[in-house]
Amino acid sequence: MRRALWTLAVLLSHWRRHPMQLATLLIGLVAATALWSGVQALNQQARNAYDRAAATFGGARTAMLVSRDGASLPQQLFVDLRRAGWPVSPVLEGRLQIEGRSFALLGIEPVTLPAEVGNAPSVGRSGMVSFMTPPGEMLVAPETLADLKLAEGARARANGGALLPPLRVQSQLAPGVLVVDIGIAQTILGMPGQITRLMVGKAAGKHASLASVAGDRLHLIEPDADTDLERLTDSFHLNLTAFGLLSFLVGLFIVNSAIGLAFEQRLPVLRTLRACGVSARMLNAVLVAELVSLALVAGLIGLVCGYYIASALLPDVAASLRGLYGAQIPGQLSLRPEWWLAGIAISVIGALAAAATSLTKALRLPLLAAAQPRAWHQAQRRWLTYQSALALAAFAAGGGLLWFGDSLMSGFAVLAALLLGAALILPAVLEAVLSLGQRFASRPLTVWFWADSRQQLSGLSLALMALLLALAVNVGVATMVESFSRTFLVWLDGRLAADIYVSAANDEQAMEIKAWLRERPEVAAILPGGRADTQIAGAPVEVLGLPDHATYRDNWPLLQSAGNVWSRLRPGDAALVSEQLARRLKLSVGDRIEMPAPGGSWPLQVIGIYADYGNPKGQITVNFAALTRRFPGIPLTRMGLRVAPPEVPALVADLREKFALGERNVVDQATMKAESKRIFNRTFAVTAALNAFTLGVAGIALLTSLLTLANSRLPQLAPLWAVGITRRRLAVIELLKTMSVALITTLFALPLGLLVAWCLLAIVNVKAFGWRLPFHVFPMDLVWLVGVALAAALAAAALPVLRLARMQPASLIRIFANER
Numbered sequence: 001m002r003r004a005l006w007t008l009a010v011l012l013s014h015w016r017r018h019p020m021q022l023a024t025l026l027i028g029l030v031a032a033t034a035l036w037s038g039v040q041a042l043n044q045q046a047r048n049a050y051d052r053a054a055a056t057f058g059g060a061r062t063a064m065l066v067s068r069d070g071a072s073l074p075q076q077l078f079v080d081l082r083r084a085g086w087p088v089s090p091v092l093e094g095r096l097q098i099e100g101r102s103f104a105l106l107g108i109e110p111v112t113l114p115a116e117v118g119n120a121p122s123v124g125r126s127g128m129v130s131f132m133t134p135p136g137e138m139l140v141a142p143e144t145l146a147d148l149k150l151a152e153g154a155r156a157r158a159n160g161g162a163l164l165p166p167l168r169v170q171s172q173l174a175p176g177v178l179v180v181d182i183g184i185a186q187t188i189l190g191m192p193g194q195i196t197r198l199m200v201g202k203a204a205g206k207h208a209s210l211a212s213v214a215g216d217r218l219h220l221i222e223p224d225a226d227t228d229l230e231r232l233t234d235s236f237h238l239n240l241t242a243f244g245l246l247s248f249l250v251g252l253f254i255v256n257s258a259i260g261l262a263f264e265q266r267l268p269v270l271r272t273l274r275a276c277g278v279s280a281r282m283l284n285a286v287l288v289a290e291l292v293s294l295a296l297v298a299g300l301i302g303l304v305c306g307y308y309i310a311s312a313l314l315p316d317v318a319a320s321l322r323g324l325y326g327a328q329i330p331g332q333l334s335l336r337p338e339w340w341l342a343g344i345a346i347s348v349i350g351a352l353a354a355a356a357t358s359l360t361k362a363l364r365l366p367l368l369a370a371a372q373p374r375a376w377h378q379a380q381r382r383w384l385t386y387q388s389a390l391a392l393a394a395f396a397a398g399g400g401l402l403w404f405g406d407s408l409m410s411g412f413a414v415l416a417a418l419l420l421g422a423a424l425i426l427p428a429v430l431e432a433v434l435s436l437g438q439r440f441a442s443r444p445l446t447v448w449f450w451a452d453s454r455q456q457l458s459g460l461s462l463a464l465m466a467l468l469l470a471l472a473v474n475v476g477v478a479t480m481v482e483s484f485s486r487t488f489l490v491w492l493d494g495r496l497a498a499d500i501y502v503s504a505a506n507d508e509q510a511m512e513i514k515a516w517l518r519e520r521p522e523v524a525a526i527l528p529g530g531r532a533d534t535q536i537a538g539a540p541v542e543v544l545g546l547p548d549h550a551t552y553r554d555n556w557p558l559l560q561s562a563g564n565v566w567s568r569l570r571p572g573d574a575a576l577v578s579e580q581l582a583r584r585l586k587l588s589v590g591d592r593i594e595m596p597a598p599g600g601s602w603p604l605q606v607i608g609i610y611a612d613y614g615n616p617k618g619q620i621t622v623n624f625a626a627l628t629r630r631f632p633g634i635p636l637t638r639m640g641l642r643v644a645p646p647e648v649p650a651l652v653a654d655l656r657e658k659f660a661l662g663e664r665n666v667v668d669q670a671t672m673k674a675e676s677k678r679i680f681n682r683t684f685a686v687t688a689a690l691n692a693f694t695l696g697v698a699g700i701a702l703l704t705s706l707l708t709l710a711n712s713r714l715p716q717l718a719p720l721w722a723v724g725i726t727r728r729r730l731a732v733i734e735l736l737k738t739m740s741v742a743l744i745t746t747l748f749a750l751p752l753g754l755l756v757a758w759c760l761l762a763i764v765n766v767k768a769f770g771w772r773l774p775f776h777v778f779p780m781d782l783v784w785l786v787g788v789a790l791a792a793a794l795a796a797a798a799l800p801v802l803r804l805a806r807m808q809p810a811s812l813i814r815i816f817a818n819e820r
Contacts, residue, residue: 007278007286014266024700025258026298031697032251032350033302037343038309039244044339045314062114063200065210065218066535072194072598077214081198082112085207089113090195092185096178097159097505098148099662104177107185114201136165136184143175159505159665162188221538248350250697253466255354259291260459263359287359291351299347303340313689388428394421402763411763415756419472422752423465426745430457430464433744445725445733452716453737463702464745470698471746471789474691475753475782480760481688483776484613490557491611492676496669497555498527498640499648502655503665510637513659522647527551527640528624532631534596537585542619543595545627551642560589561608568607572626575604580770581618582609595620597630613771695792703796706738717804718812727812731805735797742793746786 015022065081065088067073078090092107110128131137135155140148145167148156156164165180173179186192200220210218263270273283398417401410431454438450504510517523530545546552553566559579568574575595577587587593587606595602604622612619628636643651648668655666717730725733754777761773 003278004282004286007273007283008290010269010273011266011286011290014262014269018262018265021258021262022294024703025255025262025294026301027700028251028254028258028354029295029298029347029351030302030305031254031700032248033299033343033347034305034309035251035693035697036244036248036346037303037306037339038313039241040342041306041310041339042313043241044336045310064221065198065200065214066196066221067217067219072191072196073198073217075193075195077217078195078198080213084213086210086213087112087114087201087207088198089201090182091197091199092182092189092191092194093196094185094189094191096188097503098156098164099159099664101147101664103144105185105188106177106179107182107189108179109182114199132181132183134184135163136181137168138165139170139173139179140167141173141175141177142169142171144173144177145169147175158188161505164188248346250466250470250694252350252354253462254697254700255351256357256462259355284359287355288352291355292348295348295351296344298351299344302347303343306343309693384427384431387424391421391424391428394418394424408764408767411759411767414763415759418752418755418759419469422472422748423469426465426468426748427457427461429748430461430741430744434741448720449733449737453741455716456737457741460702460706460741463698463706464741466698467702467742467789467792468745468749468752470695471749471785472752472756474695475750475785476756476760477691478781478785479754479757479776479778480765480773482778482781483757483761483773486776487611487773488613489677491613492673494555494557496672496676497551499643499645499669500641500652500655501667501669501672502639502641502661504637504639504659504661505665507636509659510639513655514639516658517641520651522643522651523641524644525549525551525642527642528636529638529640530624530627530631530634530636531638532627532634536581536593536595536618539584540617541581541595542615542617543627543631544619544621545624546621547624551640557611559609559611562589565608569621569623572623572629573603573605574607574622576608576610576621577606578612578615578619578621578770579609579772580612580615581620582606583766583770584618593620598633599630602630611771613769616769618770695788699792699796702742702793703799706797706800714812721809721812727807727809728805731801734804735794735801738797738801739790739793742790743786746789749789750782750786 072092075090078088081088089112090109094105096103096105110131131139138156145152148167150156150167152169153166155166158164164178165184170179180188182195186194198218210220270283274280394417398414398421401414401417405411405414434450434454434457438447438454441447441450502513504513514526514528517526527547527549529547532543532545534541534543546556548566548570556576558565558576561576562568565576569576575593577585577593581587585593587609589606589608591606593604593606595604604620610621628634641651648670652666652668655661656663717734721727721730758775761775766772
């Protein structure tokens, strides 16, 4: 034990003499751990919210009985099933607006709630009397209470004027959900004696068959371990995880460079320790113990940094999930102990993985060769051929996945194979380009410039791989976002074609508003709108009703269509479907679908497919009059107005004053577009932040690699200084070499980044969201990114170059005296 401690003390003395190396090693581990753990904290926060939503009074993880046609059910059916031995509990669901904000209203019957239904038993056993008897209680999540800006116990008022029950906080509830007794819910929603579904508990005894009680009206949905929201958001979280993993790997490149330098400089010490009787096994164990100790320290610091990164990005992640999927994520970060343990573990595992090759190669080098710095680099060169072979294998695997794969995971696997193959083939590409430059060089110094650049590749390859990956992902993601932005703005102009959008409190007020608007000369058209919800193939679908008007005929974002679309839509036997629904159901123009409706199945012919970006649900668009015939109970409170632009502000003000409508109930087109664009930009703020982090870490990796090579480069530079080349000129040559390999890497990253963008647009987006975006190339963005990459390379090379330019002649002369 004493020998091991003395060995550890000797090895630790290296860091005391080289604090900069220790700093770069810790920075690499901290950066890798922080970015990975930060992303995992965001994912964990979102999944905790999904669990809360799933456990809210019988979510997707509870068996349910629902109507086959999507209509509401008579309450008597609940009574009949209970008498027949079925352990069911009724639920009534609907939407409720409070001060212009829409909430999900959930009516439950606490006496019959099954014991295994999430957090519901706490309602059934605590305060049941106050919950069920007038005025009742309305259970809300803490976040919902904050959104309502009311104190616990206060009573909110719905848009229709109804006074709601007093508010009571229940922390287990999901945000955006209001829970009341089912009788109170029936009164609020105007659905007396109606329910929307039945939760099914675990039966203790026998019960009658479902068909003998309800005929074919009900459909049993078995509990699902994964909720619809989890499945919808898998792509988003997979994208975050991919960025976190990329940042983690780039951070490990820094660690690898720092450990490589430390081992190179400590090889004479390792030789001496071995000569003094320290066994290879003990030496290896002490090296691992030293590395694990450093990894634990860096891991703790990285976790703290990761927490702050996650806290900073959480609002944007919440906005993205809410805008893309309608998911409600709490605004405060709450972490479990497993997150802290996982962060420490990933730091230790990453450090050992980054050092594995260095440990193995250092210990296997002959002891007599330990004082030769070039032996380290010569050992690295043998891997060039193997790396190229592995790169070709990665490209082949990616091609196979592209051809045969048909899932989101296969899409990300194609991306991973493409990036891995490109990173592995980069040293061979650089070797070929530099060899070509050496072949065409004529002057001795120029020949040495290219030859020496080739010799440096072994030490710079990992850092250049990190730079390549960071640049390629930046190009790919930036191209995807810009393509999406251009397409989104055009699509937004088509979808938000009306000049003013009005949402009345109820149907009666809507009729009053329409009558008043008909008397206003500035109103060119009143465009009524309706919306209903149904299910097709077990997935929720929105049904949108549009009037036959030039506003929609001229602007609707159709991707494919038959002839005379709007005329064929008028009779009510045809429909337009969103792109994601068409892909999900494999529909084409001319196909027929059966849509569940309250009055029975509604047969429709698909006559067009349109873009519906940002909607997690499938959507079907039909004629407005046909929708009101098939779904007679839907609220008719929404309408669009065509008004001359100069008249819009005055009409909006008059509407709000005349009918006491809030800002959310009367919105002009410009405001809606500005809000949509703000949400769009915020959706990709997380991606931009992770891009910047990754590129910054890649720059640090390049800096550490150059610092690693700085001392070992002196034997190559000292003879040039001795024959008359000044230190300043040597520094310029070193800078040019760094900039040249960085430029070659950047130029290689541009086409790779465009391939990444194509994969994201044509494969990942289609599998994740159901829509495909057009591919655009933005030359000025590529030029700007080349400039950023070269600036990062210049910043990374500045410190080693300045050191060389200011080096004392005595240090260069000492090279010839020292044993190298």
